[in-house]
Amino acid sequence: MTSHRSPDSEAFEQMVKPHLSYLYGLALRLSANATEAEDLVQEALLKAFRAFPGLRNRERPRLWLTRVITSCHYDRVRAGQPGRQTVSLDDETNFDLFDKIVDEDPFPYSDRVHLDFIELFDDARIVEVLRGLHPEYRAAVILAYVYGYTAREISEITASPQGTVLARLSRGRRQLERGLWDYAVEHRLIPRAEVRA
């Protein structure tokens, strides 16, 4: 049996295909694991495909696809699939990683303690920490600091006021700092902190 595709389907495929790796990479950072990421990409592709005939401006497909996949991510969060969150929401507000490292002095013989701390984290560990953030903050932090979108673009992507985006970024940064410290302690990357954490 032969199958037929509409011109829209072919145009959609042509537009989206070059962005599949990007979409999967973004999904992988938003989601709890690779399986969930693949599901998220498929869900976003379906949603984008349905919206494609009404899409007037096709000049910035990546931004549009980012909007669609982020929206799917938020839908999942609202439906109770937060993609794992482990960093406490209560105490990150006043947490300052720079000062914490000075206070705890996890590398007593080093004169570059902050750099030593950062060097504990390879890509896989950072992704783990990001997965521990509150999902709303996680999306904002990933879009801003991994992909370099401006607060204004994130406001457009997430359909949120710019003030909300800035607040999410601010809280997300604090959670990230707290998450980095907690990760280092929990995984015994900083021996002295075991005693004081």
Add this chain to the structure above:
Amino acid sequence: MITCKEAVERLWDYLDRSLDRVEEAVLDAHLSACRHCCGELEFGRRIRAMLRGLDRMAELAPEVQARLEGFLSGLGEQP
């Protein structure tokens, strides 16, 4: 003048270049006199560089790529 706490709260916005001119000038003045906040600024810069490094293309395994491309090709297919 601003306190170190106020300065630290604005460092990432400073790095984003999202402060207005006056706020930026106030922070510049603080940074020129505060070694601690300069350290925080450099630390923030390093954390951002670490995050930015994740922008590298994710390893899209061939089987995942094949599944996603298959899914994409199947959209809108009518028997």
